[in-house]
Amino acid sequence: MPDTFNYFSHQKFTPNYIHGIDGEYENVSSATSESACTSVLEAGNNIMFTGAMGIIDFSATNEVERKEMTYKTGSSMTGGHYINGKHTTINVQAGASCMRMFIFDAAYGSQINAIGGADFTNINFVAPGNDGVTVATDDTVGAQPYTFQGTGHETSVVHAGEMTINGSGSGDHTRGDTTNGQGTFHCGYEHYDFFSGPSDHRLQNIDTDYRATSTGQSPDFVDIRNARVGMTNVAKRPNLSGSQPNVNPGIFCTTRNGEYYYLTNLLAADTNWGQWWAGSSGVEKSHLRNCTNSGYTDADVSQEAFESYFATKSIWNGNQLLEGDGHSTLEMGAFYQYRDDNIGVANSFEMLQLASQNLWRIDSGANDVVTYGNSIQSNNTSYGDIKNDAADGTVTGNNSHT
Amino acid sequence: MPKYSQTINLEGHSGIHSEEYERIVFTRGNYTAVEITGDYNVIIINAGCRFDGRFIVSGNYNKITIHNDVNFNNGILIGADTDASVGVGNHIKCLGKTFVTRDPNDYNDHSNYALQINGNYTHWEGSGMNTKVALQTASSKRTYACVIGRQADGDAVSAPTKWCIVEKTNFMVLYDGSSHGAGKLALLVSGSASDIACGHLIAGNWFGSLGEYDTSVSAGQDTTGGGGMVELNAGTTRFVENHIQPVYTGGINLGVYGKRNIVLFNHVAHGGSYGLQLYQDNCVVSGNLIYWNDAKSSSTSSMNIGSGVDRAVVAGNRGGNRASITDNSTNSSVSNNELGAL
Numbered sequence: 001m002p003d004t005f006n007y008f009s010h011q012k013f014t015p016n017y018i019h020g021i022d023g024e025y026e027n028v029s030s031a032t033s034e035s036a037c038t039s040v041l042e043a044g045n046n047i048m049f050t051g052a053m054g055i056i057d058f059s060a061t062n063e064v065e066r067k068e069m070t071y072k073t074g075s076s077m078t079g080g081h082y083i084n085g086k087h088t089t090i091n092v093q094a095g096a097s098c099m100r101m102f103i104f105d106a107a108y109g110s111q112i113n114a115i116g117g118a119d120f121t122n123i124n125f126v127a128p129g130n131d132g133v134t135v136a137t138d139d140t141v142g143a144q145p146y147t148f149q150g151t152g153h154e155t156s157v158v159h160a161g162e163m164t165i166n167g168s169g170s171g172d173h174t175r176g177d178t179t180n181g182q183g184t185f186h187c188g189y190e191h192y193d194f195f196s197g198p199s200d201h202r203l204q205n206i207d208t209d210y211r212a213t214s215t216g217q218s219p220d221f222v223d224i225r226n227a228r229v230g231m232t233n234v235a236k237r238p239n240l241s242g243s244q245p246n247v248n249p250g251i252f253c254t255t256r257n258g259e260y261y262y263l264t265n266l267l268a269a270d271t272n273w274g275q276w277w278a279g280s281s282g283v284e285k286s287h288l289r290n291c292t293n294s295g296y297t298d299a300d301v302s303q304e305a306f307e308s309y310f311a312t313k314s315i316w317n318g319n320q321l322l323e324g325d326g327h328s329t330l331e332m333g334a335f336y337q338y339r340d341d342n343i344g345v346a347n348s349f350e351m352l353q354l355a356s357q358n359l360w361r362i363d364s365g366a367n368d369v370v371t372y373g374n375s376i377q378s379n380n381t382s383y384g385d386i387k388n389d390a391a392d393g394t395v396t397g398n399n400s401h402t
Numbered sequence: 403m404p405k406y407s408q409t410i411n412l413e414g415h416s417g418i419h420s421e422e423y424e425r426i427v428f429t430r431g432n433y434t435a436v437e438i439t440g441d442y443n444v445i446i447i448n449a450g451c452r453f454d455g456r457f458i459v460s461g462n463y464n465k466i467t468i469h470n471d472v473n474f475n476n477g478i479l480i481g482a483d484t485d486a487s488v489g490v491g492n493h494i495k496c497l498g499k500t501f502v503t504r505d506p507n508d509y510n511d512h513s514n515y516a517l518q519i520n521g522n523y524t525h526w527e528g529s530g531m532n533t534k535v536a537l538q539t540a541s542s543k544r545t546y547a548c549v550i551g552r553q554a555d556g557d558a559v560s561a562p563t564k565w566c567i568v569e570k571t572n573f574m575v576l577y578d579g580s581s582h583g584a585g586k587l588a589l590l591v592s593g594s595a596s597d598i599a600c601g602h603l604i605a606g607n608w609f610g611s612l613g614e615y616d617t618s619v620s621a622g623q624d625t626t627g628g629g630g631m632v633e634l635n636a637g638t639t640r641f642v643e644n645h646i647q648p649v650y651t652g653g654i655n656l657g658v659y660g661k662r663n664i665v666l667f668n669h670v671a672h673g674g675s676y677g678l679q680l681y682q683d684n685c686v687v688s689g690n691l692i693y694w695n696d697a698k699s700s701s702t703s704s705m706n707i708g709s710g711v712d713r714a715v716v717a718g719n720r721g722g723n724r725a726s727i728t729d730n731s732t733n734s735s736v737s738n739n740e741l742g743a744l
Contacts, residue, residue: 068449068470068498087532089449089470089498111470111498111532133613135622135649137538137576139473139501142611145531149570221612223530264606264643289643289667313744317643317667317689341744345667345689345718370740372689372718394740397718 052076058083071096083107086131086144092118094154106131108219109144114155114227121159123148124186129258130220143260145221148185153267157184158230183249183278184229188218188256218258225264230271250278250308252291261286268293276321277308281338288316295323307336307361314342321349321359337362337369337390344369349376354383361387362395369393376400406444416455435476438464447472449498459521463491470498474516477504481521484553486563489521496529496571506540506578513556514540517548517573522564524550528571531608535573539625541581547573550602551592551636558593562636565601572608574648579621586629586653588646592636596660596682600636609655610648615672615694617650624648626655626674633657637682640664647671654679658687665690676706676728677721683712693722693744700743703728707736720744 048070056079058067065086071077073095080100083090087109092098094116102120104110106127114120125146133143150157229251251273252266257280264287268276277288288310310316321334334351337344337360344360351359359376362369370393371386378384378400385400405423412419412426416434419426421443428436428447435455438445441462449469458479459466481489502516517535519526537545544556548571551563573588588609592600609631610624619625630653631646637660646655651674658665658678663685670677670692677692692704704721707714711731717738721727725742 066450066471066499087471087499091497109499109532111529113497113529133611133649135576135611135613135620137578137622139499139503139534141536141576141622142534142572142574143531143608143613147530147532149530221531225606260612262645285669287643287645287667287669313669313671313691313693315667315669315689315691341691341693341720341722343689343691343718343720368720368740368742368744370689370718370720370738372738394718394738396738 048072049075052078053081056081058085058088071098083110086110089113091115092120094118104146108146111147111149114148114150116151117154117156118150120155120157120227122184122186123157125219125222126186126188126217127219128217143221145223145260146187146219147223148227149223149225150227152226152265153228153269155227156230157227158271159183183231183254184251185224185253186249186255187222187253187258187261218255220259222253222255222258222260223262223264224253224266225262226266228267228269230268231273250275251293252277252288254278255283256280257282259284259286262289263287263291264289266291270295275306275308276334277310278306279309279311281309281311283309284312284314284339286311286314288314288319290318292320292322294320307334309336309338310342310344312339312341314339315345316347317343317345319347321347321351323350323352335360337366337371339363339365340367340369342366342369344371345373347374349374349378351377351384352379354378354380356383358383358385358387360385362390362393364389366390367392369395371395372397374398378402405442420461422461438466440464459492459494460489461492462489462521464493466492466494468494468496468500472496472500474500474502475505476508477516477518478502479518479520480524480526481519481563483518483520484559486520486522486551486559486561489524491523492521493525493527495527496533498529498532500529500533502533502535504537506538509540509543509545510554511543513544513546513552513554515546515549515552515554518552518554519548519550519566519568520552520559520563523566524563525567526571527567527569528607530570531572531612533571535571536576537574538576538578539581539583539586540578542584544585545575545583546585546587546590547575548588549590551595551600552590558595558635562592562595562598562600564599567603567605569603569606572612574609574611574624575626576611577619577621577623577625577650582625582627582652584628586626587631587633588624588626588648589632591632591634591639591660595636597637599638599662600660602636602639603642604634604639604644605642607644609644609646610651610672612645612647613649615649619650623650625650625652627652630654630657630675633659634663635659637661638663640666641668642666643668645669645671655692658682658685661685668692673702673704675702677704679706679708680711680714680716680731681708683714685711685714687714687716688718690719692719700724704741705739707731707734 068089070091073093077098084105097119101122103124108131251268409425413429414431422440432452437458445466447468551559575586655673656678661682665687667689673694706728709730714734716736721741722744
């Protein structure tokens with residue numbers, strides 16, 4: 001934190017805001033540009049926005065930590081928002097709309113709170129690790145998590161557009177809007193998202209004001225809860241050639257090699273999706289709880305639903321995968337207990353269009369897992385059963401039927 | 403007077419606030435001791451506020467929203483010290499970085515709490531791991547980061563506190579660098595009430611500073627030497643989807659000492675003694691992952707069910723270290739658990 005920053009030393013009556021009560025800046029309606037907003041943000045905490053905002057780069061405030069900003073009902077964020085101050089809190093009220101993405105870049109300990117029917121396009125929590133789990137005896141102790149907290153399924157994290165970026169260099173390079181989407185919650189730059197696509201699409205090439213990013217940027221300790229998520233057409237994901245994997249976002253969250261992810265009470269209803277949870281085998285000690293995916297991923301061969309990996313010491317419980325009214329053909333499986341010592345308990349599945357792969361698979365190298373008390377209804381007794389290649393865990397008490 | 407007719411801005415105005423049905427804003431700056439004695443207020447604590455005295459809510463049904471980067475440096479009491487019928491139905495919700503602690507210089511000689519929840523129907527809603535309730539140890543003194551239904555003299559409130567929700571908060575007790583003190587818990591739920599249906603819900607919390615296991619405890623690390631992490635002494639308590647992970651511990655991570663408790667889908671790591679100890683009847687323990695670091699003794703079970711226990715259900719858990727559960731209970735269903743070293 002810069003030495004000059006002081007919560008209680010405010011500027012007053014600049015052209016960019018109307019002064020409310022002390023310590024609180026209300027009705028910042030004229031801050032429609034980056035420069036206007038950053039000049040406001042130098043003031044302090046409790047800043048409330050009511051206008052329409054273009055691209056906002058909060059790094060211009062010299063990474064001021066511990067800010068809080070509220071986007072009030074009726075405000076709209078028409079451009080991307082870039083935040084790199086630690087412990088930043090963003091409150092978005094019902095009726096506010098965030099049309100492009102939020103990027104939290106090494107802003108450890110930051111949080112978004114959505115109140116009611118707030119609307120987001122895409123949220124990115126990026127940075128390696130956790131900046132250290134501290135053992136201080138002051139308020140910096142412990143983990144510094146990224147947190148998204150909606151109020152329920154009325155909070156929306158849906159990108160409206162298709163993913164038109166592709167390997168040929170064509171497509172819109174802007175930050176994600178009605179023609180470009182990047183999935184819902186992205187936690188990292190490595191392979192899975194448009195940041196790490198072909199070189200001409202990488203973030204630093206899109207806008208040189210942002211810092212260059214590299215691989216291995218997935219944070220540890222991410223808590224995402226209480227929202228409806230969706231994306232329009234995962235078939236339009238970047239289709240990279242050569243050894244690069246396709247960008248294949250998870251409907252609930254996409255990451256790689258971070259640890260301690262907590263995904264709770266998320267609903268993907270009638271949306272396209274590639275995976276529930278796009279994480280690598282290194283995403284350990286993660287929890288997927290009480291999440292529901294209801295219907296619709298297209299049967300197009302270019303957008304198969306792919307397995308969601310569950311790595312060491314993960315817990316997934318109380319989730320539902322329901323076919324709903326749309327196409328839910330699973331061509332490459334769905335749930336994959338891939339590493340040791342994870343637990344899948346009390347989940348419920350209804351999938352009547354299984355195509356060629358198992359709904360649920362336990363890898364041969366996944367030792368000592370617990371798969372207990374789950375219910376599967378499907379059209380296929382083979383693919384619909386739990387395929388247990390490990391055979392040394394506790395896989396019992398499950399019900400599979402057609 | 404019309405309700406909520408005014409906004410009362412409190413800029414550094416400590417003391418007793420007895421307003422009712424109003425919007426009260428703690429605007430900025432440092433406050434000394436504050437007590438909310440009125441009912442049905444909407445209370446906003448602005449970002450950056452500091453409370454250097456104790457924050458007490460003895461009124462009923464207040465809705466308190468705590469914004470980013472607010473520190474309570476000398477504890478919070480919801481209700482009264484000895485009476486669960488005072489300060490009922492308050493909802494406290496945190497939005498960002500919140501820190502609740504006590505100044506060790508102000509410790510009493512017995513039991514010290516950072517967050518003391520005594521009023522019935524209290525709903526404490528943290529913001530996630532960004533809300534931290536932490537205490538430091540002190541020589542010969544007890545330190546409990548959070549208690550429900552507990553008096554300052556260390557005894558349980560005589561008529562137990564009931565129907566509280568505690569969620570989305572990170573609790574811990576930290577080693578002060580010189581002494582582990584005389585008893586520590588990150589959370590203690592009531593006491594002398596194991597037979598009584600208290601109906602608490604403890605969900606989505608984190609206990610411990612969440613680092614990896616370290617045998618060489620130093621200042622600032624979690625310490626539960628001489629105690630455990632969580633004790634549930636109230637009957638009919640639900641402990642669901644929590645994560646216990648101290649970097650160092652010498653005690654039992656999760657003690658289930660109330661009848662009819664339900665323990666589901668928790669991640670319990672780094673147990674020093676038993677990861678989970680179950681000592682009362684008719685409890686359900688299912689879908690939990692309970693283990694400790696490899697450096698711990700392999701002769702200790704991850705779970706222990708006491709000899710006086712009747713009709714427990716322990717199923718579908720993954721337990722670390724020893725390949726068995728210590729089960730001395732009767733009429734219990736203990737099955738379908740996967741056990742052994744992780």
